[in-house]
Amino acid sequence: MKITNEIAKQIKKDFPIFSHNLGLVYLDNAATTQKPASVINAVKNFYEKDNANVGRGVYSLANRAMKRYDQTRTVIANFIGANSGEIVFTRNTTESINLLAYVISKIIPKGKDEIVLTEMEHHSNLVPWQELCKRNGFKLKFVKITKDFVLDMKDFNSKLSDKTAIVSIAYASNVLGTINNVKLITRLAREKGAITVIDAAQAIQHIPIDVKHLDCDFLAFSGHKMMGPNGIGVLYGKKELLEKLSPFMFGGGMIEKVTFNDASWAKTPEKFEAGTQNIAGAVGFAEAINYIKKIGIENITGWEAFLLKYALKRLNEVKGIKTYHPNSGEKVPVVSFTLDSIHPHDIAEMLNEKKIAIRAGHCCAMPLMSVIKANGGVCRASFYFYNTLEDIDALVDSLREIQEKFK
Amino acid sequence: MPHEAVDDMYREEILELYKSPSNFGELKNPSHKHTSYNSICGDEITVQIIVKGGKIDDIKFGGSGCVISMVTASLLTDKIKGANVSDVKKMKGEDVLSLLKSKLTPSRIKCALLSFEAVKEALK
Ligand SMILES: Cc1ncc(COP(=O)(O)O)c(C=O)c1O
Numbered sequence: 416m417k418i419t420n421e422i423a424k425q426i427k428k429d430f431p432i433f434s435h436n437l438g439l440v441y442l443d444n445a446a447t448t449q450k451p452a453s454v455i456n457a458v459k460n461f462y463e464k465d466n467a468n469v470g471r472g473v474y475s476l477a478n479r480a481m482k483r484y485d486q487t488r489t490v491i492a493n494f495i496g497a498n499s500g501e502i503v504f505t506r507n508t509t510e511s512i513n514l515l516a517y518v519i520s521k522i523i524p525k526g527k528d529e530i531v532l533t534e535m536e537h538h539s540n541l542v543p544w545q546e547l548c549k550r551n552g553f554k555l556k557f558v559k560i561t562k563d564f565v566l567d568m569k570d571f572n573s574k575l576s577d578k579t580a581i582v583s584i585a586y587a588s589n590v591l592g593t594i595n596n597v598k599l600i601t602r603l604a605r606e607k608g609a610i611t612v613i614d615a616a617q618a619i620q621h622i623p624i625d626v627k628h629l630d631c632d633f634l635a636f637s638g639h640k641m642m643g644p645n646g647i648g649v650l651y652g653k654k655e656l657l658e659k660l661s662p663f664m665f666g667g668g669m670i671e672k673v674t675f676n677d678a679s680w681a682k683t684p685e686k687f688e689a690g691t692q693n694i695a696g697a698v699g700f701a702e703a704i705n706y707i708k709k710i711g712i713e714n715i716t717g718w719e720a721f722l723l724k725y726a727l728k729r730l731n732e733v734k735g736i737k738t739y740h741p742n743s744g745e746k747v748p749v750v751s752f753t754l755d756s757i758h759p760h761d762i763a764e765m766l767n768e769k770k771i772a773i774r775a776g777h778c779c780a781m782p783l784m785s786v787i788k789a790n791g792g793v794c795r796a797s798f799y800f801y802n803t804l805e806d807i808d809a810l811v812d813s814l815r816e817i818q819e820k821f822k
Numbered sequence: 823m824p825h826e827a828v829d830d831m832y833r834e835e836i837l838e839l840y841k842s843p844s845n846f847g848e849l850k851n852p853s854h855k856h857t858s859y860n861s862i863c864g865d866e867i868t869v870q871i872i873v874k875g876g877k878i879d880d881i882k883f884g885g886s887g888c889v890i891s892m893v894t895a896s897l898l899t900d901k902i903k904g905a906n907v908s909d910v911k912k913m914k915g916e917d918v919l920s921l922l923k924s925k926l927t928p929s930r931i932k933c934a935l936l937s938f939e940a941v942k943e944a945l946k
Contacts (some may be wrong), residue, residue, distance in 0.1 A: 465913075758888035759862050760933065765832055776863050784864070791864050791886065820837060 418718035427801045431455065440771040444796035445589050445617060445749050447639045453798045454642055458700035460697045469694055479623040483693050487701040491649055495634070496625035500816055501657065503650040503684040504692055508616040511538040511635035511650035514645035514687065515612060517542035519581065522610065522656060527580035533558040534786045535588040540614040544583060553580065560786060564591045564741040569596065578610040590778050590795065592749035593741050594618065601661050616640055620658055620799070621719055621747045623712045632656055638696065643703035647696030654780050655676055657683040664689040668735060690807045715800045722798050722807065723748040729811040734820060739787050741770045748798035757821050759794045769813045823905065831924040832889065840889045845903070847882045850894035856944035858936050865891050865933060869940040878902050883937055890930050895937035897921040909946060
């Protein structure tokens with residue numbers, strides 16, 4: 416069903432946080448999303464009815480827990496057009512990228528020693544690669560962004576070469592809202608024989624994703640940014656690549672056979688999942704995806720585009736607001752801005768007095784802040800489909816009041 | 823954190839002080855100097871001090887930051903100008919926070935203590 420403002424108001428009622436925090440205007444969805452009652456109940460029900468460790472017991476309860484865990488893998492795989500054997504559970508996007516950065520050297524052909532990232536990466540898709548460079552003597556290259564806050568594809572082509580080992584980019588920027596042309600980038604990278612990694616942390620909750628269509632090698636995302644519980648995330652990888660990689664954590668659950676002096680690994684994806692897993696988290700994650708499917712990801716995309724347009728229009732009515740957001744191309748509903756020379760922290764704190772939650776600071780993208788010349792950080796309002804036009808009105812009205820106070 | 827307390831943080835007198843802080847600027851020949859950074863928000867405060875006869879003879883601060891960090895820097899520098907260095911060294915975080923007379927949310931305490939950190943480092 417197409418979402419309207421009235422329907423968004425109804426949807427909000429599915430999220431208990433709003434009845435426990437009356438008047439809350441939650442605009443920090445890029446940091447984490449709120450959870451519908453169905454997800455919270457799924458986690459609760461799991462602990463109450465099905466809790467056992469997985470892969471270790473023969474009793475019915477353990478089998479049920481195992482089944483729920485495996486079902487989640489299938490639900491996630493279907494959601495992104497993958498096979499369930501290609502879904503590795505992690506804690507979050509950060510862990511997914513770290514896992515990869517630890518083990519990826521094995522599949523990099525000799526002679527390739529450059530990693531191409533972009534200026535708009537989150538620290539999570541930057542620091543793990545810096546560390547890989549320190550270990551392997553690789554070099555980082557950064558694709559520039561244009562004045563309109565989109566990737567400079569000319570610059571991308573000039574940074575890409577036969578030496579490129581890895582291209583790792585954000586599907587969508589957590590600061591600028593820009594959606595990158597991942598399909599094109601993946602194709603160009605592949606032509607140079609580079610491995611492609613997509614940080615989908617800010618895209619998966621907003622737009623349909625099909626890994627076969629994108630033809631990327633790896634893709635990472637977090638459950639908590641798409642209404643799932645904390646502490647459960649995914650690393651998708653093409654089966655043949657995951658099979659070639661070695662595990663990066665060792666212990667129970669990831670082995671095939673162990674002697675006192677050696678061990679062999681379980682199959683993919685289990686070989687990457689050492690130790691007791693976040694089973695309840697996985698169960699909640701599956702429920703979050705069911706919730707998205709029930710609403711319809713296209714409907715989510717549609718309403719968010721409307722919200723974003725409205726937000727930009729209203730924000731730009733305020734003299735003294737500068738937005739850091741592209742005018743062209745596709746975008747996720749994330750708007751960063753500054754107001755006069757008022758420090759972002761002061762704005763966030765004063766908005767908090769009105770129960771409006773936004774992010775202020777460098778948003779885990781410090782290098783990007785210097786590129787867009789916002790060294791004191793930015794304010795960031797990020798929306799999800801349960802946000803309403805009234806939420807945006809509340810934000811803009813309060814910004815005007817804050818501006819008055821500083822005059 | 824009670825609602826009124828946070829509201830209090832941006833009361834008129836604080837905002838006025840933010841717009842025209844005391845001791846903002848530079849000293850010609852500081853005997854002590856330090857710059858402190860708050861990596862969370864990019865705030866930066868430089869403190870310059872002239873120590874004479876064991877006392878803070880003059881002090882100025884510069885840089886950029888939020889209301890809380892700038893106003894605290896203004897209040898702190900006013901408070902310690904003329905004071906014995908040994909007394910300043912004995913000051914604690916709470917003494918500085920009490921100058922603001924507002925309750926701070928935990929995330930802002932670091933902002934409030936930025937100038938104090940710079941003073942302590944400068945006097946080391
Ligand atoms: C683009 C991007 N990548 C990675 C991350 C890291 O996600 P997590 O903290 O869930 O690991 C974030 C989170 O803000 C993000 O926005």
